Amino acid sequence: MANFSEFQPLNETTLIEYIKSIPSLSSKLANNFSDITVKEVGDGNLNFVFIVSNSSGSLVIKQALPYVRCIGESWPMTKERAYFESLALKEEGKLCPEHVPEVYHFDRVMSLIGMRYLEPPHIILRKGLIAGVEYPLLSQHISDFMANTLFFTSLLFRSTTEHKRDVAEFCGNVELCRLTEQVVFSDPYKVSEYNRWTSPDLDRDAEAVREDNLLKLEVAELKAKFCERAQALIHGDLHTGSVMVTPESTQVIDPEFGFYGPMGFDIGAYLGNLILAYFSQDGHADQANDRKGYKEWILKSIEDTWNLFHDKFTGLWEKHRNGAGEAYLPAIYNNPEVQLLVQKKYMTDLFHDSLGFGAAKMIRRIVGVAHIEDLESIADAGKRATCERRALNLAKMILKERRKFESISEIVSAIQQF
Amino acid sequence: MANFSEFQPLNETTLIEYIKSIPSLSSKLANNFSDITVKEVGDGNLNFVFIVSNSSGSLVIKQALPYVRCIGESWPMTKERAYFESLALKEEGKLCPEHVPEVYHFDRVMSLIGMRYLEPPHIILRKGLIAGVEYPLLSQHISDFMANTLFFTSLLFRSTTEHKRDVAEFCGNVELCRLTEQVVFSDPYKVSEYNRWTSPDLDRDAEAVREDNLLKLEVAELKAKFCERAQALIHGDLHTGSVMVTPESTQVIDPEFGFYGPMGFDIGAYLGNLILAYFSQDGHADQANDRKGYKEWILKSIEDTWNLFHDKFTGLWEKHRNGAGEAYLPAIYNNPEVQLLVQKKYMTDLFHDSLGFGAAKMIRRIVGVAHIEDLESIADAGKRATCERRALNLAKMILKERRKFESISEIVSAIQQF
Ligand SMILES: Nc1ncnc2c1ncn2[C@@H]1O[C@H](COP(=O)(O)OP(=O)(O)O)[C@@H](O)[C@H]1O
Ligand SMILES: Nc1ncnc2c1ncn2[C@@H]1O[C@H](COP(=O)(O)OP(=O)(O)O)[C@@H](O)[C@H]1O
Ligand SMILES: [Mg+2]
Ligand SMILES: [Mg+2]
Ligand SMILES: [Mg+2]
Ligand SMILES: [Mg+2]
Ligand SMILES: [Mg+2]
Incomplete structure (x- = not known):
């Protein structure tokens, strides 16, 4: 079992270990890890975004790494941004729930947000x-x-x-x-x-x-x-x-x-x-x-x-x-x-x-x-x-x-x- | 000996006890407490100001109480203002030392600033x-x-x-x-x-x-x-x-x-x-x-x-x-x-x-x-x-x-x- 008490960039394998360890995330998949698929879809400039789904449900994991993704490690950027993103998502979600994805989980050490997957045709x-x-x-x-x-x-x-x-x-x-x-x-x-x-x-x-x-x-x-x-x-x-x-x-x-x-x-x-x-x-x-x-x-x-x-x-x-x-x-x-x-x-x-x-x-x-x-x-x-x-x-x-x-x-x- | 580990409004007696307990203050009076005089001069709206002097030197003690002085306890006002006053005094003092009195001491618990006495004819x-x-x-x-x-x-x-x-x-x-x-x-x-x-x-x-x-x-x-x-x-x-x-x-x-x-x-x-x-x-x-x-x-x-x-x-x-x-x-x-x-x-x-x-x-x-x-x-x-x-x-x-x-x-x- 991996140790998530220190920051580490997740990959498609460690991601599943992570989700298993967090009830508010694994429950979205009905705690069923046999038919799971993971896809990294981040097309933005900064972060990694994984879609995780199975026959019972789905979720998105967004993780910030300590640099700008589209440039690379040569442009450092605090991963604390994930904390402010989670704060803002929660506040906006309270004020306008119809138009903001629900936040399931936030982990400051891992700079990681678990949130609703905006399923196709989004x-x-x-x-x-x-x-x-x-x-x-x-x-x-x-x-x-x-x-x-x-x-x-x-x-x-x-x-x-x-x-x-x-x-x-x-x-x-x-x-x-x-x-x-x-x-x-x-x-x-x-x-x-x-x-x-x-x-x-x-x-x-x-x-x-x-x-x-x-x-x-x-x-x-x-x-x-x-x-x-x-x-x-x-x-x-x-x-x-x-x-x-x-x-x-x-x-x-x-x-x-x-x-x-x-x-x-x-x-x-x-x-x-x-x-x-x-x-x-x-x-x-x-x-x-x-x-x-x-x-x-x-x-x-x-x-x-x-x-x-x-x-x-x-x-x-x-x-x-x-x-x-x-x-x-x-x-x-x-x-x-x-x-x-x-x-x-x-x-x-x-x-x-x-x-x-x-x-x-x-x-x-x-x-x-x-x-x-x-x-x-x-x-x-x-x-x-x-x-x-x-x-x-x-x-x-x-x-x-x-x-x-x-x-x-x-x-x-x-x-x-x- | 009085206890200053909790907030208390000072009077002319406890003030001297307080000064005795703080080297950066008592040194301004050459640690000599025999010929000391204390005068409360606060004419402002908010706080208490004591001038303390003897033949060797002088200082001012300004203390914030948790209300507006000129109105009384019916208008509460955080005594934390003394903290921001001390911060601002120190910052302004660094930027413009000729025109800001030196801060000798700050005590957040007591909401108390010790500073230079601006002597007459000021x-x-x-x-x-x-x-x-x-x-x-x-x-x-x-x-x-x-x-x-x-x-x-x-x-x-x-x-x-x-x-x-x-x-x-x-x-x-x-x-x-x-x-x-x-x-x-x-x-x-x-x-x-x-x-x-x-x-x-x-x-x-x-x-x-x-x-x-x-x-x-x-x-x-x-x-x-x-x-x-x-x-x-x-x-x-x-x-x-x-x-x-x-x-x-x-x-x-x-x-x-x-x-x-x-x-x-x-x-x-x-x-x-x-x-x-x-x-x-x-x-x-x-x-x-x-x-x-x-x-x-x-x-x-x-x-x-x-x-x-x-x-x-x-x-x-x-x-x-x-x-x-x-x-x-x-x-x-x-x-x-x-x-x-x-x-x-x-x-x-x-x-x-x-x-x-x-x-x-x-x-x-x-x-x-x-x-x-x-x-x-x-x-x-x-x-x-x-x-x-x-x-x-x-x-x-x-x-x-x-x-x-x-x-x-x-x-x-x-x-x-x-
Ligand atoms: N909750 C979500 N549901 C579905 N897709 C998402 C979700 N969050 C992000 N994505 C996909 O990941 C991409 C990058 O996400 P984004 O939050 O914009 O990251 P970045 O901060 O790197 O720009 C988005 O353009 C979108 O395609
Ligand atoms: N460092 C000082 N030296 C001499 N007199 C002072 C000093 N600080 C304050 N005083 C006197 O005390 C009065 C009140 O001080 P002030 O800081 O303006 O308090 P308040 O916040 O209550 O207005 C001043 O008007 C001045 O007469
Ligand atoms: Mg984006
Ligand atoms: Mg972004
Ligand atoms: Mg004043
Ligand atoms: Mg005033
Ligand atoms: Mg004032």
């Missing part, structure tokens, strides 16, 4: 977007997730005492925050060994990003917000690769970058990745499918996501207006006129934050270290570069001009003009 | 301002304190790793943060049993504050910044009662409200209290002294403080531009044009924050729970109300219009117009 949303699949409930679901997780962890709902306690705890996830600072807010704007882009097509475009003073001014403001502003518990990596979907179900996974940060970082990550999916469609169009209708659906999803989020978030605010939240005390903000004023300002600021962070996330996916399959899978480099350039130019414009936009429909119009 | 700056005394070095000194403590604890100098570690630690000072939230950002804008003002003279003025929607909108933004934005280690209570002075020396005491918050809160507290000192002068003028010259000196101090702070702070930034600070990486911000852009934006935002917080601090001193001697000592209520109304009206205007001001000289002009 696939990663990004893959669905590349395949051109429409998800009729997606915007409803993801706006639910964002509204619930962000509202209920903000000072609109919480007391300062609860807020500062949780802020302090998640300060421990600093290594993952630093990774974001580097790859989102810094590397794309300087020469870095990790940066890459479709070359030589985008050589001048990448250089232009590095030489754009106004862009650097704006990205500095966003970086400061990311580092300093503990507005709510954010997922921290809410791109379309962190969402698994079927036509009926939407599940948010992988909050290992979770911490108390600016809400707009999550909303922007999701919207920015939808916009990238939109611009990649022309690269996937062929004679059988021109993708025109699908592009319309993506645009509608962008618009619906923000509008639904807006309505749900302000709805929660309205509902809990007399609760324990300490930001807007009822005795001060108890007249309809001032309520309207503060809500308008809050939501407008959040909209502009979301646009800024979304644009920064788009830029980094085109000229930074981590690219996305939506664009990478366009085999023809010339075609890919054209898609990427349009997305990049839109993102640069939004990052600089975001405060001029008053509604998401104006963003949709801008997308169509690029 | 007096509380507020008393000097009431007496009409000019301090030729004050603006130089206080701008040193602000520039050093704020710059070196910000992400302009620190790495994210250091920053998040210290942010987490100071999250523990949440009770004191909540007190500020209540008395600065909430109570003045609602009916509260603690509020008071010169009545009936200012009844309508106080009511107008409670009914001013635009003011409430602005103060909500500042409150959110106070609660969410961990920009630097701030003193948290930097009014003119937290500064002791002689013509040659300036010493900042009492950082028990210290935490990672917005820099503008400190700068604003100081400037706002100078402005209040200015408006109180007419109440102190008499035939012997019309205070006209002194008012000019206060205006000059306001202007000098900001301008000196600005130059010192940007000077430190320039000097440490290639250091470990992670906000503006040299590889990105290495051209003079973008440097100018980011610095201008940073300092303008900080200026507007400072004006906003300063105005909020002025308002709360006129219609909130804690008033200031500058105004309270004007015996004639009518005269006092006139001074207070001018200050209040200026503060309301600044809070709403602060983004229109581009330099401190414009603020000085505005002061002269009210």
